[in-house]
Amino acid sequence: MKSILIVDDDVHIGNMVEEVLQKAGYQAARAYSGTEAAMYLESHKPDLILLDLMLPGLSGEELLPRIKGIPVIVVSAKAEVSDKVELLMSGASDYITKPFDTKELLARITVQLRQAVSRGANPELSYEDITVNLSTHEVSVAQIPVHLTRTEYAILKILMQNPSQVVTKSLLLDRISQDTPDCMESSLKVHISNLRKKLREPGGKDYIEAVWGIGFKLT
The missing domain is CATH 1.10.10.10 (Winged helix-like DNA-binding domain superfamily/Winged helix DNA-binding domain)
Structure with missing residues (x-):
């Protein structure tokens, strides 16, 4: 079972995403701040990370460069093209804007996991x-x-x-x-x-x- 880490301090959105992922057959873990996510990643290696930007502790922008060998989909309310380009250049694998359709989110997750497998999962x-x-x-x-x-x-x-x-x-x-x-x-x-x-x-x-x-x- 593929594991996905949800990094979002919004409990409502996190609960909704976790339920959607579990119904789709994924194992979901939660982190409510960038600092908590960094600590989690010291001992765990999820297959994919869903990363919000506006987080207590380390922000999503600060956490992103620390993540190595794991596809990251940024999930944020920031909709400016410049923001998306900057994050993609900083290491994000994809970007989806809040509010989002859960079917689109699952499709993007499927694409990133498939690409990770084709790259040899972790180079x-x-x-x-x-x-x-x-x-x-x-x-x-x-x-x-x-x-x-x-x-x-x-x-x-x-x-x-x-x-x-x-x-x-x-x-x-x-x-x-x-x-x-x-x-x-x-x-x-x-x-x-x-x-x-x-x-x-x-x-x-x-x-x-x-x-x-x-x-x-x-x-």
């Missing part, structure tokens, strides 16, 4: 404030681009695919060879050291921990 990996785009190979830390070598990227991708596990040296070398052949056991520590330094520069903290005699993990 990004995220860990804390590190983001790796698997399609473009772009890496950012705290939204600051970080330029990695092919080997460094391969190492980071494997670690982020296993964020709660220690990745052994042998597994790391085996998996890296699928993306780049130039990393040997003798040079692995050098690549890890360079990667750790590049990730540390934007935010000033370490993300990779060496587990003595075993391998490496995200920390």
Whole structure:
């Protein structure tokens, strides 16, 4: 069952949308402020978000850039074309103006979920404030681009695919060879050291921990 997060402080509208979604076979979750939505997203990954703009705490405009790898349909009373264009350029997948027809809303949701599947559902990996785009190979830390070598990227991708596990040296070398052949056991520590330094520069903290005699993990 696909899950949809409704971010709206209007209880009446939220109740109506939740009922419509449940009748259509979706699982619905609620957040009544941008701050509450941000906290929810730290531990949950819905398939789609319906986002109001006028919210207590973080506004919808402030929350939108923080959402990665999840389609967002902005649901707002703002009807100006300039507002819609700005939000679409800021990362929104679609925009529907209040008041709206529920059939149109469901149709737009269907389109976005279908497109997400065709894109591979989620072309990004995220860990804390590190983001790796698997399609473009772009890496950012705290939204600051970080330029990695092919080997460094391969190492980071494997670690982020296993964020709660220690990745052994042998597994790391085996998996890296699928993306780049130039990393040997003798040079692995050098690549890890360079990667750790590049990730540390934007935010000033370490993300990779060496587990003595075993391998490496995200920390």
